[in-house]
Amino acid sequence: MSSSALEGANAVEVRGLSKVFNAGRQDAVEALLDTDLMIRPGEFVSLIGPSGCGKSTQLRLIANLTEPTTGTVLVNGKAARAARLDQDYGMAFQQAGLFEWRSVTKNVELPLELKGWDKARRRSRALEMLDLVKLSEFVDHFPWQLSGGMQQRVAIARALAAHPPLLLMDEPFGALDEMTREHMQTELLRICGETSTTVVFVTHSIPEAVFLSTRVVVMSPRPGRITEVVDVDLGPDRGVDTRETEAFFAKVTEVREALRGIQPADVEPDIEQVAEEL
């Protein structure tokens, strides 16, 4: 399944990574400044922070959807571009991004088609993944017939279809309601546990980050940078009860305070954050 180049090598290595948009112009934006991050295989790392902290930018740089201004990104021991061309990761976005004209199964088959797999092999893998995300009853449905949560599950099935060692997720549950969200979080942990995938997960929900991750990377804006990394030692077996334990609340508080630790005078209060803290 996972294929790290060397035993003990990092799944993702980020060194001195910076990204400036519209460099040299008046409206230049320092989206990310000099970040370093090492992610071991099998880890679940969340990137969290207020708007403009560069979390999505960092994810997109790892995915090689955009190029860095300075610094390096290594994925699976290779340059990010090579990793993308070699299809070493799967990606899920906030919008499920399913093709409306394809059935659920055909949507999951998409990356396999692009890899040139034959029809029978594609179909059996797609059905296997849909079983993993518990959507076997909907294999012949079309995306518009499914709820938002179900569409996201299909998107996750698609992202994992080729069994990539790395999964990149950009606020995939952002558009879902709280109950569905918590359910999806539990499912995601189960799926990633069964496939031993390394995950980099962008979110702006503190409980979500703590529940899912082995480490939470706290970021701050202007310029976007990593301010703190919080180890989450809640153990590998997390279930619905985990969210009600003392240890969980303690970690959530730790992350919240790390976020608060961003100089309050410089940053305008985020209405969302204020509402969340009420």
Place this chain on the structure above:
Amino acid sequence: MRRSPGQAFALAWPPLLFGAVFLLVWETAVRVFDFQPYFLAAPSAIWDAFRANTSLIWEATRVSGMNAFVGLLVGTAIGVAMAFLLARFRLVDDLLSPLAVALNAIPIFVLVAVFNNMYPVTSEVPRRLMVTLVVYFIVLVNVARGLREVGSVYLDLMRSYAASDVTILRKVRVPHAVPYLFTALRIAAPAAVITAFVSEYFGGLQNGLGSRIVSNIALSNNAEAWAYVLGACLLGLAFFLAAVTLERVATPGGLGARERDGA
């Protein structure tokens, strides 16, 4: 979309009622006020004229219909081909789009006067060329938009798959553009029919519906003229229904039920 008989009736009765009332008022008005045919022909008179001239009307309909059909076919084919070129080469898009906008704004059918000059008098080509031109622009604008305006999440996804431009075209842009093609056809099909008529006013062969209507009007045969008008409306309706049926048949997964913006 499956509809219950009750739902189908609820949708059908208003237009049927309106139509029936309209015809009734029309017929009554002609009789009561004793309008002369050259002023306003009664629906009954028009219907009689239609029945009396059915074969002639059918012949004229075939001619105009053929012109419209050929133009629709060729115009769609060229329009789709150009749309691909437009999506692929930014330069072509830059060159053509202001021209397309301008051509949309002018009464383009006057070009028939020019075309009539370029071909033999007995040729159907000027009319067909005109229809082709009109259909071409409608199809081009819509299909180009469908090919181009793909959501960024899809492009990000395909980029994460390191997919080539050709692959993106095949797997994303083309399927995305299919509903846009059918939207274009829904507009272009009746437009083709109307253009076919209007093209007949400028001379050339006088064997289609448009010219028959003109000649009957000139002879003050209002009832006959309107019998041909009825034929014209039926032709336009037939083309429109054909386009809608084609859409229903060809779009999988119920996409035909979706609304898309048209040009």
Place this chain on the structure above:
Amino acid sequence: MTRVRRVWTFALALLLVAGLWELYKVAGPQDGGTVFGWTILPRANDTAMPHVWEMLSRYGQPENRASDTPILLVVLQGAWFTFRIALAGLALGTAIGLGLAVLMARYKVVERGLLPYLVLSQTVPLIALAPLVVSWGGRLHLGAFEWPRWLSAAVLGAFLAFFPVAVGTLRGLTSTPPASLELMDSYAASWRQTLFKLRFPAALPYMSPALKLAATASVVGVVVAEISTGLAGGIGRLIIEYAREATSDPAKVFTAVFGAAALGLVMFAIVTVVDLVGMRNRPREATE
């Protein structure tokens, strides 16, 4: 693309078309040709396809041997005549279209009953309606008011213009965000108040492309009306007349055709300006 760039590329595209025209004249069959047995290649000789410079220089020459005024003025006068009627047709058609749209938005029954016929009405050839409008207008005597000939043409222009306005406005009026409608309900606003304060302003983005279509449609309607009612003084009449002289004076018809094209563009430009002014405070839609 910036507006300046658009103008440049438009001019370039025109030059390209002119170039292709001349190229065909050089390379194409002088008496027309066949492709797979179909005579689809036009005649490339100077009578059927005059040179581009001949068309342009024709503007400086007089209309016919009987007059001295260059044809440019004649065409401009014709275009101006048609333009005013088309404007009247646009105004009338817009008013009717708006009225019908409001009626259909208010009463769903009316929408279901009327809309199919409105669609069908557009397939009725104007050529059949024109004599009806003329003869009815001739019968109309309201006191001292006499139905002028040009009004028939304007009515026919309105007939083509009302449809896009009706359909576009209806779409706009029925696409109001439900949350905003509920807000107006919470203010106990009447349907009329909601119409003017919410639905219409919200419908404007749908109405502006419709208005552009209506402007073109009005021009088309008026030109066809001129041809079918024999209305003298407009560009439609000029096109027909000059087309008859095509064998002796091939470049003449082009002067009128370009005049009609220019007319359409001016109408379009006016509507675009109105649109820009009316929507100046709205967020720009990303169209590219």
